[in-house]
Amino acid sequence: MRLATLGSGSSGNATLLDTGEGLLLIDCGLSAKEAERRMAELDLSMSDLLAILVTHEHADHIGGVSALASKSGAPVFASRGTARKLKCTYQEIRAEQEFSVPGCSVEIKPVAVPHDAREPVQFTFTLNSIKVGILTDLGSVTPHVVEEFTGCHSLLVESNHCREMLSEGPYPAALKRRILGPWGHLSNDQTAGFLKQIFALGSIPENLILGHISKENNSKTRVEDCLGDLVSKVNSLVYASQDEVLPWSNPVRNA
Ligand SMILES: [Zn+2]
Numbered sequence: 445m446r447l448a449t450l451g452s453g454s455s456g457n458a459t460l461l462d463t464g465e466g467l468l469l470i471d472c473g474l475s476a477k478e479a480e481r482r483m484a485e486l487d488l489s490m491s492d493l494l495a496i497l498v499t500h501e502h503a504d505h506i507g508g509v510s511a512l513a514s515k516s517g518a519p520v521f522a523s524r525g526t527a528r529k530l531k532c533t534y535q536e537i538r539a540e541q542e543f544s545v546p547g548c549s550v551e552i553k554p555v556a557v558p559h560d561a562r563e564p565v566q567f568t569f570t571l572n573s574i575k576v577g578i579l580t581d582l583g584s585v586t587p588h589v590v591e592e593f594t595g596c597h598s599l600l601v602e603s604n605h606c607r608e609m610l611s612e613g614p615y616p617a618a619l620k621r622r623i624l625g626p627w628g629h630l631s632n633d634q635t636a637g638f639l640k641q642i643f644a645l646g647s648i649p650e651n652l653i654l655g656h657i658s659k660e661n662n663s664k665t666r667v668e669d670c671l672g673d674l675v676s677k678v679n680s681l682v683y684a685s686q687d688e689v690l691p692w693s694n695p696v697r698n699a
């Protein structure tokens with residue numbers, strides 16, 4: 445299995461998982477047209493999608509989902525709370541209840557996360573003992589999150605903001621409080637702390653992708669400063685971008 449991102453950040457998230465049996469799209473905060481254009485950069489088209497999974501209803505995750513679903517015909521999977529903002533039919537999923545999509549034997553687990561949406565989840569994907577995780581949009585790292593995302597061979601995790609840059613930056617006070625709060629987004633420090641925890645459990649992903657990085661309140665240098673020597677422990681570390689496609693990470697072979 446391997447991951448690619450079509451876009452990552454507060455203007456639109458869309459992540460592809462190549463399962464070896466077909467493609468899953470996780471979120472589409474880009475317009476359907478833009479998602480289609482970026483998929484073409486990877487020589488992919490909408491007809492390659494087996495399903496669209498939605499983490500939560502914020503516009504940067506759901507914006508293009510309904511249009512893409514009707515264009516592609518791919519079934520949409522979302523929690524009931526998330527689906528209240530969908531304008532298309534969907535199949536209901538529930539946090540902590542594993543499911544699979546037609547035509548694909550990957551076991552998908554929606555994991556509950558603390559984020560200020562109606563019923564947000566993030567996902568792990570398991571096939572033949574290979575595990576991939578997508579973990580963005582959470583304000584704090586719970587023991588449950590650590591447990592569920594331990595053991596990922598490939599992991600996309602958010603490193604949203606630098607606390608100092610956000611605190612001193614131009615955002616309105618209420619928005620700063622929201623992002624910094626326990627239901628907002630992970631700071632670089634929090635992401636480093638999370639990685640330290642899972643690394644200490646012997647869980648070092650072969651491929652680590654850092655994403656949902658704020659353009660206004662973060663920089664690659666700030667992220668690297670916070671991660672310190674954690675960086676040298678992983679085989680491959682890449683940064684997902686808002687504006688450009690991040691091509692496929694190294695595939696982790698299914699056993
Ligand atoms: Zn988001």
Ligand SMILES: [Zn+2]
Pocket residue numbers: 500502559561581
């Ligand atoms: Zn969100």
